[in-house]
Amino acid sequence: MLAGLLPFDARERLAVLLTDEDAATLKHLARSGIGANTLRALASDLGYLEAWCLAATGHPLPSPTTEALALKFVAHHLWDPAERESDPRHGIPGAVEDDLRARGLLRVAGPHVVSTVRRRLAHWSTLHRSRGVDGPFKAPRLRTALSLAVRANRRPRTRKSARAVTATVIEKLLTTCLYEHRLVDVRDRALLMITVASGGRRAEVAGLRVEDLVRDAPVPRDPADPESAKVPKLTMRLGRTKTTTAEDDARVAVIGRAATALLDWLTLAKIETGAVFRRIDRWGRLRSIALDPHTTPDTATLNERSACRWMVAVTP
Template sequence: MTTPLPFTDHLPWTDAAALAELYRRGTPDNTVRAWERDLAYVTAWKQAAFGNALTWPEAEAVALRFVLDHASDLSDASGPARDAAEALIVAGLRRSLACPAPATLDRRIASWRAFHRMKNLPSPFDAPLVAQARGRARRAAARPRHRKSQNPITRKVLEAMLATCDSSHRGLRDRAALMLGWASGGRRRSEIVALNRDDIDDRDLTAKGILRIRLLTTKTTGPDAAPRLPLKGRAAHAVMDWITAARIETGPLFRPVSLADRPLPRRLSPDGLSVLLRHRLELAGYPPGFASAHGLRAGFLTQAALDGAPLQAAMQLSLHRSANQAQQYYADIEIERNPATDLLED
């Protein structure tokens, strides 16, 4: 982590360093990176809007101004809010003068509140007036929910992609990555590429046809509660075929493959997995942009709904923390099967 966590105002240096290290080791990497970006953003915004640095605890007036500055489109506006936004654009911390998405504002406020908790200080965003303004800003800027993937990669789509994978190293890798990512619950691309060989437990493969996949870090769990998910049948054997062919004994599970079809020792990146997926979709005859890597996750849940799998059973694999979020995939399917939609039919 390059940006220091904001502990140092009221703790001895040694205690601050120890606490910062505890947060680093006990917090998912994605969360730490978000904290870094958000701390840089709010620091730059405070400087642009007020001409001075952050204070701890921050004043309610500053928190209220932050909410108001991010509650509307500033394209046709003038004044301090637009001036601060333009400074952030120049600094590369803001893309445009458009109103930020409510989720973006919520995340930055959540980070700012987390910084206050780290210092054991009250957050100004808990003040009634600020909380009320934040709620109204969220409703005013509400937007239709957009899917992270244009289309879900359902079983039919996945099978078409798998049919393009041959017995080359690249083909074996792509088949293994796609099948593991889909069949283990719709894994995120960061989770797939983070896997190492020792995260794959193959002790039950011969007797039961099952691998156990250890996910050291996910969006909802950490190393101390790393889930071990089953991978069965074809998907399990596809992963072992790749491991055997690439002679992977230690280190990253999924790796780049050279133009000469030689597996390389370094780890496949999340962007590399996205390229892999787009390539297989195009080979399978789907148009560019048909689905993103999140389509594996959406496709698993959509297929579970189509097959009538109970929501809780699907969530055991997908590791969704919110039933409401997972239910959205089921609702899209179930509404079409609702008997009330056939009341006018014979």
């Protein structure tokens, strides 16, 4: 089960922590149609919760859990560093912290980011619902404790990246895709431009299929001037995304350079059905297998350094 979700090192670590009941829950969620990325995050958070509970209580994570245990989780992860300087018992106990660090599960110094704690509580609640049991996650005392802990948490909110990708960086990356007859260059150019133009996440772009594309009539380059030169327009069906279901029929329009780059790639690669962005082996031969989402840039996390790493990763 974990083999299809996690990298090898994380898979080995979580296999020790997750119980048979945990594995059965993850299998049920996979069959229910939860996205691969969401399921991967669930597995990772469940492994962390199991390890934390073992370190904090000496027992596996109970199901259903108690309100007291959920409150303990909040107290161990959202605390005031200034208060801890005067009271070493404040926040997560040293023994619990050392155990989690030894397992490679705790890397931050100080209290957790609020969004991480909220996400793990939400995933904890999801696991309860999937097992058909009630949890304490809507209890007034837990909500109040979380709200107060957030106020006491003085960790400042920071940007995920101090070096966000700008148009200059994108153009610099595009200059590395020099040859119009070379499959990998044309693919990478289309991949980068479609990712940026559509704002898609890596799983959405990597999972794009020809059947998801609708070729619309060309539109004026300048919307304010109907007589301006016409440029191609494509509509992409996104299917299931992180924020929508397949029934929502979410779509995004791609116009101009990005649409042209994608059409050029499909024409050169002679792709008429199936995956749009495919693997190319070291000898320049096109494969029928879609690109791995982990080697695809993500507009939600893309920065200058990761963009350059991506170009190295996808180029033979």
